[in-house]
Amino acid sequence: MIVPNTAARPLILALGLVAVSSDARAQDPPTADLIVHNGKVVTVDGDFTIAQALAVSEGTLIRVGSDEEVMATRGPETEVVDLGGKTVVxxxxxxxxxxxxxxxxxxxxxxPDLETVADVLDYIARRAGEVGEGNWVVVRQVFITRLQEQRYPTREELDRVAPQNPVLFATGPDASLNSLALELSGIDKDFEPEGPGKVERDPETGEPTGILRNLTRYVKVEDPGQSPTEQERDDRLVALFRDYNSVGLTAVIDRNASETDITQYERLEDADALTLRLGISRGVGTSGDLGAIEEEIRGVADHPLFRAGPMLRIVGIKMFLDGGMLTGSAYMREPWGVSDIYSIDDPHYKGVLFIPPDRLEPMVRAAVESGLQFTAHSVGDGAVHALLDAYEAVNEDTPIAPTRPCITHSNFMSAEAIEQAARLGVVLDIQPAWLYLDVRTLAAQFGYDRLRWFQPLRSIFEAGVTVGGGSDHMQKVGSFRSINPYNPFLGMWVAITRQARGYEGRFHPEEALSREQALRFYTINNAKLLFLEDRVGSLEEGKLADFVVLDRDLLTCPEGEIREITVHSTYLGGEPVYEQASD
Known part of the structure; x- marks a missing residue:
């Protein structure tokens, strides 16, 4: 049973008048278009109330409560769905x-799935034969932390399998190149890059080893792949959104959208082809004239989609502050340490910071003054603290909390970083699947103790910081086969169990979330990151009817089954956008 949401009822307050009795609602209920009943409705409201049923009219929840209360809204044309005891979230x-x-x-x-260096080399050899001699072979986002050998393919290995083709094995901002790719890109013994980045070199000869840190901008790659038409792009994007729906997703945030991406999203919205809600962090570059960057940031706030309707909206901007933990370039407060895994030979190397503090602060200020959410890819604790310090500096004269400034990834933290984020009203965007996929390698590199504050989710929740769960989905369609996997039940399972692939035991279990917290992680918390918590993220009267019917109870099923949960149906604004095929 649910306690009626009296805050949502209309009140008549005037001279000599009293509030309308709560009984009036039952006497003259609105008529529902859709009722789902006889279930367990997990509302994720402030009290985490459990109801039995809900009613929808014109895309909005008009009643959430007991079967009896909700059935009072039934009319002659109402569609009624018997949940048969299923759970709704x-x-x-x-x-x-x-x-x-x-x-x-x-x-x-x-x-194909590439799980070993041998898999990578076989794929490169096959692609070299397919694209023809002299053409580039490109492999992107196959992270060394997830390869069995936990290392980059070497220059010599790439030369052996594709001697007549330039090869780029790129993992985010870092890469491994073969000899021909280095030659065509002009990266030799005398090459000196401008700006942040590093060429790894043989300590005896000074020749490039083929490993580049944040220097793929210098690689003169030409992709030999086919060029899709606009319609093909749209069709494939719609198909991906349908797959998102199949795992219960009704909204996502694009965390680095270009103008071309935004135009595509607008085109799909105009065609009524969107099956989920989209928030956008517009990508903004960090190099070049500072004044021009500030002007570009302010221009984002002038876009018609800035804080537009609940279907498609720009929430802010995105920048890149450091490299990656998957590639060995995240900016840390302490040195990474010499590493065969990451091909690091400098004991003082701390990673790569892309934006110096004297440039970061004015960029943040331009966003805050424009009402935009600022976020930056900040993986290492050095980058996290650098961004928090910029937020602190701007906050001294311009309150930042109303813009919900964000830290994206925020994997390596500290107790003081959490406290500072809570005090400033900073929100976080964290990917628990990275813990699942990458802790095996990170523990080998840093050791258990140094990783005490790696994705410290419980501490973040307890400090009152709003943190949202995400995937950083980059490649492939398929919620488990994708890079990175976007199945939210896998993400919840990881956050609850702190278990990782190839790692024995639970990784800092003191930071595990409860099931209730894990569900908030992927619902109301992310609604706040979208600036839509008054419309979505919980099942309350007056909110949009976005809900998911599950095959089992997330709150009570055996812990090991959480990542196996499947979706029976997904509703967006009261309309089904996914229904599981019947046997």
Missing amino acids: PGLIDSHTHPTGASMIEFDHPI
Whole structure:
């Protein structure tokens, strides 16, 4: 049974008048278009109330409560769905995706699962034969932390399998190149890059080893793949959104959208082809004239989609502050340490910081003054603290909390970083699947103790910081096969169990979330990152009817089954956007 949401009832307050009795609602109920009943409705409201049923009219929840209360809204044309005891949760939200790019990765050829260096080399050899001699072979986002050998393929290995083709093995901002790729890109013994980045060199000869840190901008790559038409791009993106729906997602945030991406999203919205809600962090570059960057940031706030309707909206901007933990370039407060895994030979190397503090602060200020949410890819604790310090500096004269400034990834933290984020009103965007996929390698590199504050989710929740769960989905369609996996139940399972692939035991279990917290992580918390918590994220009267019917009870099923949960149906604004095929 649910306690009636009296805050949502209309009140008549005037001279000599009293509030309308709560009984009036039952006497003259509105008529529902849709009723789902006889279930367990997990509302994720402030009290985490459990109801039995809900009623929808014109896309909005008009009643959430007992079967009897909700059935009072039934009319002659009302569609009634008997849940048969199934569990209903609010529509799930992913705080970090890259849909336009991810949907196109396998456009011209399928990419197999690459789990070993041998798999990578076999794929490169095969692609070299397919694209022809002299053409580039490109492998993107196959992270060394997830390869069995936990290392980059070497220059010599790439030369052996594709001697007549330039090869780029790129993992985010870092890469491994073969000899021909280095030669064509002009990266030799005398090459000196401008700006942040590093060429790894043989300590005896000074020749490049083929490993580049944040220098792929210098690689003169030409992709030999086919060029899709606009319609093909749209069709593949819509297909990806349908797959998002199949795992309960009713909203996502694109965390680095270009103007072209935004135009595509607008085109799909105009065609009524969107099956989920989209928030956008507009990508803004960090190099070049500072004044021009500030002007570009302010221009984002002038876009018609800035804080537009609940279907498609710009929430802010996105920048890149450091490298990655998957590639060995995240900016840390202490040195990484010499590493065969990451090909690091400098004991003082701390990673790569892309934006110096004297440039970061004015960028943040331009966003805050424009009312935009600022976020930056900040993986290492050095980057996290650098961004928090910039937020602190701006906050001294311009309150930042109303813009919900964000830290994206925020994997390596500290107790003081959490306290500072809570005090400033900073929100976080974290990907628990990274813990699942990468802790095996990170523990080998840093050791258990140094990783005490790696994704410290419980401490973040207890400090009152709003943190949203995301995937950073980059490539491939398929919630488990994708890079990175976007199945939200896997993310919840990881956050609850702190278990990782290839790692024995539970990783800092003191930071595990409860099931209630894990569900908030992917619902109401992400609604706050979207600035839509008054419309979505919980099942309350007056909110949009975004909800998901599950095959089992997330709150009580055996812990090991959480990641196996499947979706029976997904509703967006009261309309089904996914229904499980019947046997």
